[in-house]
Amino acid sequence: xxxxxxxxxxxxxxxxxxxxxxxxxxxxxxxxxxxxxxxxxxxxxxxxxxxxxxxxxxxxxxxxxxxxxxxxxxxxxxxxxxxxxxxxxxxxxxxxxxxxxxxxxxxxxxxxxxxxxxxxxxxxxxxxxxxxxxxxxxxxxxxxxxxxxxxxxxxxxxxxxxxxxxxxxxxxxxxxxxxxxxxxxxxxxxxxxxxxxxxxxxxxxxxxxxxxxxxxxxxxxxxxxx
Numbered sequence: 001x002x003x004x005x006x007x008x009x010x011x012x013x014x015x016x017x018x019x020x021x022x023x024x025x026x027x028x029x030x031x032x033x034x035x036x037x038x039x040x041x042x043x044x045x046x047x048x049x050x051x052x053x054x055x056x057x058x059x060x061x062x063x064x065x066x067x068x069x070x071x072x073x074x075x076x077x078x079x080x081x082x083x084x085x086x087x088x089x090x091x092x093x094x095x096x097x098x099x100x101x102x103x104x105x106x107x108x109x110x111x112x113x114x115x116x117x118x119x120x121x122x123x124x125x126x127x128x129x130x131x132x133x134x135x136x137x138x139x140x141x142x143x144x145x146x147x148x149x150x151x152x153x154x155x156x157x158x159x160x161x162x163x164x165x166x167x168x169x170x171x172x173x174x175x176x177x178x179x180x181x182x183x184x185x186x187x188x189x190x191x192x193x194x195x196x197x198x199x200x201x202x203x204x205x206x207x208x209x210x211x212x213x214x215x216x217x218x219x220x221x222x223x224x225x226x
């Protein structure tokens with residue numbers, strides 16, 4: 001994984017949401033934390049082109065997020081805070097298969113890919129279920145399956161344990177830690193990211209701290225208490 005921000009800046013309606021930022025990301029597990037409105041979600045969305053820089057440049061594995069959108073989205077999948085917003089079709093297996101449309105697979109090949117990703121997360125029994133019937137934890141796993149069936153190298157997750165009960169939170173945390181892909185997680189769940197390789201702390205649109213989890217998380221706790 002090679003993600004580079006080169007004086008990249010984000011603005012909305014004339015307001016600077018993320019001030020010019022230069023950094024390189026290559027670690028397998030990266031946590032992104034900060035108060036609401038700190039710029040952390042904008043930063044994450046810039047990685048797969050959901051937000052393009054108003055100035056500067058962002059590249060993913062050498063591809064520019066502004067000009068090479070298709071390649072960037074193939075490399076970096078994004079799971080939204082509410083996974084139900086990105087599941088389009090009502091039946092889970094049909095929604096997962098939708099991600100394979102561009103690969104021109106036969107019906108049998110497509111079914112094999114869907115079955116494999118369902119088995120990977122132990123949710124084969126949910127294949128024919130309607131999405132609105134799934135629990136919060138099942139929805140997160142469903143969203144994971146729908147994104148990872150396309151085989152991105154990088155996975156970006158926005159608050160994956162938000163509004164989950166303890167049982168579903170534990171299920172999602174276990175799954176996140178077991179993923180083979182490079183993972184970037186935006187989270188207020190500090191336990192989830194405590195064992196990551198690197199944590200970024202954003203505040204008021206700027207990168208306030210960047211380093212190993214204990215020190216950065218301590219700085220965030222101090223900020224929250226101020």
